[in-house]
Amino acid sequence: xxxxxxxxxxxxxxxxxxxxxxxxxxxxxxxxxxxxxxxxxxxxxxxxxxxxxxxxxxxxxxxxxxxxxxxxxxxxxxxxxxxxxxxxxxxxxxxxxxxxxxxxxxxxxxxxxxxxxxxxxxxxxxxxxxxxxxxxxxxxxxxxxxxxxxxxxxxxxxxxxxxxxxxxxxxxxxxxxxxxxxxxx
Numbered sequence: 001x002x003x004x005x006x007x008x009x010x011x012x013x014x015x016x017x018x019x020x021x022x023x024x025x026x027x028x029x030x031x032x033x034x035x036x037x038x039x040x041x042x043x044x045x046x047x048x049x050x051x052x053x054x055x056x057x058x059x060x061x062x063x064x065x066x067x068x069x070x071x072x073x074x075x076x077x078x079x080x081x082x083x084x085x086x087x088x089x090x091x092x093x094x095x096x097x098x099x100x101x102x103x104x105x106x107x108x109x110x111x112x113x114x115x116x117x118x119x120x121x122x123x124x125x126x127x128x129x130x131x132x133x134x135x136x137x138x139x140x141x142x143x144x145x146x147x148x149x150x151x152x153x154x155x156x157x158x159x160x161x162x163x164x165x166x167x168x169x170x171x172x173x174x175x176x177x178x179x180x181x182x183x184x185x
Contacts, residue, residue, distance in 0.1 A: 014040045018051035020179060022059065047050060051167045056170070058175050066123075067181045071104055082120045085136045094161050095143040104181050110139040111172065113148040126177045127170070134166035 004024045013095045014037065015027040028037050041048070045083050060155050066074070090097060098117040105111075118139050124132050137159050145152035 004041065008032075016040075016044050016048055018048060018055055019061070020055060020175060022052060024048055024052070024056055053146065057139045059179070061176065063176050063180050071122060071181065071184065074125045075102050077125045078120060081125065081132070082136065085132060086118065086140065088135055089133075089140055089159060093140045093143060093155075095140070097140070097143070106176050107178070109135045109174065109178075112142045116143050121178070121181075123177050123181050125172070126180075128166075129173075131166045131169055134160055134170070136158050137163070 003022065004026060006026045006028055006181075008028050008030045011027060011029055011030070014032070017025040017027065019025060026037060026041060028040075079102050082102060086097060086100055096116060098113070098115050101117065101119045102122050103119050104123070105119070105121045108119075108121060109124060112118050112120065120135065120139070124135055134156075137156055141152055141155040141159070144155055160166070
């Protein structure tokens with residue numbers, strides 16, 4: 001593995017990430033010794049190689065890049081569709097929502113801010129409706145529980161009992177969709 005990047009921050013634990021462009025990022029605490037990071041890389045090398053293989057296979061099946069016109073059309077469609085979905089689920093969440101923004105994010109389907117603003121990726125419009133519902137409920141649930149704890153997933157499952165089906169769909173097919181946006185940028 002020769003394409004490894006180490007990023008240090010104020011975190012407490014080590015983490016490995018394989019990016020869609022086949023880079024390996026090791027996130028490490030600021031003052032951790034290099035030898036401890038190297039041991040971590042050795043210990044997780046099988047997992048890293050497995051993930052790299054999956055990413056490479058996905059990249060080989062990559063769909064054509066979206067044009068700027070296609071991205072704009074998806075964003076325009078999302079600006080109508082996503083807020084309606086958010087409005088439909090707000091009563092079940094019971095938390096006020098700030099601004100809703102549609103973006104063309106390279107790696108995320110959605111995100112939320114401390115001010116209860118929600119961001120969604122325009123390529124969600126290439127996903128089935130139930131998957132769009134899942135991403136909306138996922139982000140709305142973060143307005144209550146700002147992590148992926150058991151409490152967070154309990155909120156999601158209370159609103160969408162079959163959310164695991166949509167989550168699995170995103171894991172299996174979402175990368176190919178989102179890569180169409182990445183290739184253009």
